[in-house]
Amino acid sequence: MTKLDELIQELCPDGVKYLPIPELFITRNGYTPSKANNEFWENGTIPWFRMEDIRENGRILTTATQYVSEKAVKGKLFPADSIIIATSATIGEHALIKVPSLANQRFTYLTLKDEFKDCVDMMFVFYYCFRLDEYCKSHLNQGNFASVDMKQFAAFKFPVPPLPVQREIVRILDNFTELTEGLNRELAAELTARKKQYEFYRDKLLTFDVLGKRTSKVVWRALGEVCDVVAGGTPSKKDTAYWEHGTIKWLGSTVCQNQKNIETVTAYITEKGLAESSTKLMGKGTTLVALVGATIGKVAFLPFEAAINQNIAGVYPKNIHELNPSYVYYACTLLYPKFLALTQGSKLAMANMSFVRSLKIPVPSLEVQNRIVFVLDNFNAICTDLSSGLPAEIEARQKQYEYYRDKLLTFKTMSN
Known part of the structure; x- marks a missing residue:
């Protein structure tokens, strides 16, 4: 029996409560300050998040690619340790924001209510939001512009197991995430190294570089x-x-x-x-x-x-x-x-x-050309096999990761 199994058996043997979003979070939409007002954008100190931030820097963010000034803020900043989730345009992408911030109108903020701060780990919420991502993609308004049906969004429920259970799940998923990403980096590095090696020898062959000097025979x-x-x-x-x-x-x-x-x-x-x-x-x-x-x-x-x-x-x-x-x-x-x-x-x-x-x-002579083509075709085939195999390997690992993540985040519902 694992430590997680023991915690569940000890702390929530009869299941856990599931709470809808409005009960657990304060929700607000992001917005874009007027681009016509330079005072909103010049010398900005407040991070303003867009989808590009997630694409470029991942899902746990402390800095943004764009900043706005205090004059651009309507009311209060969204507090640190809030989740942003895309509810229009690129549906179903989320990030945990670790600093006070703003985001554009494509995002809805989930900020944990004060009464739950002692019993909910936001990293647990972050991992569970992968399920919310998929839920959003299947609950859209009908129309030309993709957006989430916000009534359906509000009906989505988060489990609230005891805090030690949440933290053990976060620990497991943190380790699994680090391992998976590390393996993917190793695969990508191997491919990059092979490509550089291929380019080096290709350039040597095609410039007829002999001991650093171009031969005059070509x-x-x-x-x-x-x-x-x-x-x-x-x-x-x-x-x-x-x-x-x-x-x-x-x-x-x-x-x-x-x-x-x-x-x-x-x-x-x-x-x-x-x-x-x-x-x-x-x-x-x-x-x-x-x-x-x-x-x-x-x-x-x-x-x-x-x-x-x-x-x-x-x-x-x-x-x-x-x-x-x-x-x-x-x-x-x-x-x-x-x-x-x-x-x-x-x-x-x-x-x-x-x-x-x-x-x-x-x-060079046709005989030399043919030899060069033979060598480079074989080297190119190796790189192509690696290039085609790498995405499949990464996808397989990602599916394995998602399978175990979903298993960890599935709980028996506590009966009323």
Whole structure:
């Protein structure tokens, strides 16, 4: 018998009380001070929480990414050790706030009433709020804007077992959380290390760096000299005949993620859309290079035929007996810094076709290219297996964690 079992048997053998939210908590909505009033935002000292804080810093928060001034406060601050839970927009996300604070209107605050402060541990409430998260997602108002039905929200009940039981559950879950997160960090670190190792050897192979000096045996040639380099286009979105029931894969620049194979398709177009627009159909083995946006300079390798939009350059050897298409892909990964240089001082920088055609890659003999491709394909496969396996491993551990958390937080209800 575990310590928790002993505590439950000793302190609450007949079950525990469940109390609805209004009986246990003071609830208030967050708000956004007027952005038009600079006095509300300049030199702010009061943390003002948004969903971005949870995404960036986790679920137990002491600092915010934005602060407001005292003039922005309506009435009183929400006290420390309050829970914020999203009841509109991104439903069912919560955090424990450890400092006096404000939050935006997407959140509802749960502040423990004074009469329960000696018998309720807020970390226990924090863990139980994972159940409240799921409850909120299934009790929404009907309408275009996602929001929780607040009458149903008020009906949600929290168990209130004796304080020693709560604290033992918190201790177990704290340890389990730390263990799970630690294992996930180790997995992520392993993947990062493998990727860095892969990039190191790739760069060494492709720059023909011998003892820190570039060998003179390799000729560096402009892409436009050895490859056909073309951009695509987008069929008019106003003509449904270009898009409805399309069967031709059509790709945007977001598919360029420096991964050799493409696993997603942006959209499908029709034969009419292909024939009557500036889009281009690229053959299998084409290297795609993003020309604009967050992915500028990143590449992908086509495992199938597909049309491309105007934000991609398709690169394919003019003579495959002299240049291996896979080698072109790997060589193009070295060009990323050249594209980044274009973005300095401009978020809207775009690489034109002349620029892409002017970029130089090393062109060794075909035999050497094939050996490099063999090595990098194998190394890439290892990294890909790790990348695909990591999310599955993390998800499995998360489900295991959630299963045991729910078991720990399930109590027999005390009969009246």
